[in-house]
Amino acid sequence: MSQTRTAARAHIPGDDRFGRLARATAGLEPPFAVVDLDAYRANARSLVRRSLGKPIRVASKSLRCRHLLADTLRGDGFRGVLAFTLPEALWLAEDHTDVVVGYPTTDRAALRRLATDQRLRERVTLMVDSPEQLEFLHGAARPDPARPLRICLELDASYRLLGGRVHLGARRSPVHSPGQALALARRIADRPGLRLVGMMAYESQIAGVGDAPAAALRGLAVRMMQRASAAELRERRATAVAAVRSVADLEFVNGGGTGSVEGTAAEPAVTEVAAGSGLYGPLLFDTYRAFRPRPAAFFALPVVRRPAPGIVTVLGGGWPASGAAGQDRLPRPAHPGRLAYRATEGAGEVQTPLLGPAADGLALGERVWFRHAKAGELAERVNSFHLVEGDRIVEEVPTYRGEGHAFL
Structure with missing residues (x-):
């Protein structure tokens, strides 16, 4: 199925986020990762409001991207790095x-x-x-x-x-x-x-x-x-x-x-x-009452198999977060909706089966968008982030890994 059709399917009423991301990245081959700058900057403004006038020291482990770190520190309310x-x-x-x-x-x-x-x-x-x-x-x-x-x-x-x-x-x-x-x-x-x-x-x-x-x-x-x-x-x-x-x-x-x-x-x-983590808005911050950062960091994986009705397999996906092992440490399919892991396989090293009503509507080559459970650890899996404004890529910037660094 063409990338144009992929974008059209992602453009669903009431949630244009994945429509915008699909249009912006139509020329890319997955896997890749994006940062939605509109959401990222909204999260930065939210953190500054919450900090009550006190400066925010940016936790670098939650970004692991020098470009985004420097861009954030140029903004009002942020001062210094916590490495x-x-x-x-x-x-x-x-x-x-x-x-x-x-x-x-x-x-x-x-x-x-x-x-x-x-x-x-x-x-x-x-x-x-x-x-x-x-x-x-x-x-x-x-x-x-x-x-x-x-x-x-x-x-x-x-x-x-x-x-x-x-x-x-x-x-x-x-x-x-x-x-x-x-x-x-x-x-x-x-x-x-x-x-x-x-x-x-x-x-x-x-x-x-x-x-x-x-x-x-x-x-x-x-x-x-x-x-x-x-x-x-x-x-x-x-x-x-x-x-x-x-x-x-x-x-x-x-x-x-x-x-x-x-x-x-x-x-x-x-x-x-x-x-720092609140800038990307990863899954682990979906369970807070007082604030809710906008999801800003995503990665896309291609559908490469259709093993049975109601199941598709995407390339890769085994990118768990650190901490005590559990379901809350796994990436989560974010779009299309109604997709879930098989209990016996979970997120695999080189392939991940996904089950659910949306599976039968996905053809080979189409994308499934994921959110990572934690913030900066996504940067350890990719060499660059594609920065998206609206429905276009404005820049591709290297992660720490893309600059040849694995500090931990």
């Missing part, structure tokens, strides 16, 4: 002046390069959460006391109950109490060659957990937990920040994520919020 590895941060710091590495590093070669390059040293901030990491950084980088490395202290934002026996949230920093934060801040201040400039706390149990899942009772439980956790963290974070500020003149206090932007930004102790 995921030190080699990536050094690469990005060639163009950006404020890059915080969101996770600790043990990359000796990258640390030595950072310590010996004045421009990079002034632009990149390292993350620490223990005296052991301080020892490692000092031994690996051997920083000059007159030219110290910039350091950010990470406070654990998890919600703990029953004396810590119940832990809700990601297992990140061991620094949980204000006293622990103060003790580590003093260790950093006493270490020649290191300068404490920031604090960070990521409340994954709030920012990364949707409060409106399909199961109503579970949703109620999640909302109760998140309200209690937010109240506890607000007080603990303020106390910890005040304690650390008694030791160091902090330039920034970072918190939150796409799912908690407005709540975190409302805390007086927080000076900036982190976000």
Whole structure:
């Protein structure tokens, strides 16, 4: 079937998104990925409104595309990058002046390069959460006391109950109490060659957990937990920040994520919020009540087989998201509607059977559009994004992978 017919079928009343994407990409052979700039920019404006006037530090792992990262940072309300590895941060710091590495590093070669390059040293901030990491950084980088490395202290934002026996949230920093934060801040201040400039706390149990899942009772439980956790963290974070500020003149206090932007930004102790996934609007953000980003990133796969009535097979498709394995980590067919995986096959490495009423209307060569479960991980599967405005491609830009980088 011709690509013209594909586009016509996708142009359905009430939802012209896939009609626009089909017309824009009629000359492309799938598989490929697109970013709908109209939706992307609407999501950026939404994040800025939710941030209550505080700057948004863009999480690079949620984009993994230098062009889109730079374009976003040129917009009002965005300032600085939250990188995921030190080699990536050094690469990005060639163009950006404020890059915080969101996770600790043990990359000796990258640390030595950072310590010996004045421009990079002034632009990149390292993350620490223990005296052991301080020892490692000092031994690996051997920083000059007159030219110290910039350091950010990470406070654990998890919600703990029953004396810590119940832990809700990601297992990140061991620094949980204000006293622990103060003790580590003093260790950093006493270490020649290191300068404490920031604090960070990521409340994954709030920012990364949707409060409106399909199961109503579970949703109620999640909302109760998140309200209690937010109240506890607000007080603990303020106390910890005040304690650390008694030791160091902090330039920034970072918190939150796409799912908690407005709540975190409302805390007086927080000076900036982190976000990135909300720009692409992946599947995992379909279960939030307070906001709903517009889906902006899609990938298209071609129909290559018709094994039986009611079934079509597309090329590839096995692009699951990281995290605990489950159905919520799989890409989802977005168009045509009423397509689903076979329970015994799921999303396959080189082919994916899809079942449903729409299958019999698809011919060989036609496309099925998918959404990825998480944001930036889609960029690890393609070399470029086709940027679409309206019903035309305005630019093709490389992903990290397309520029020859696989940082993690």
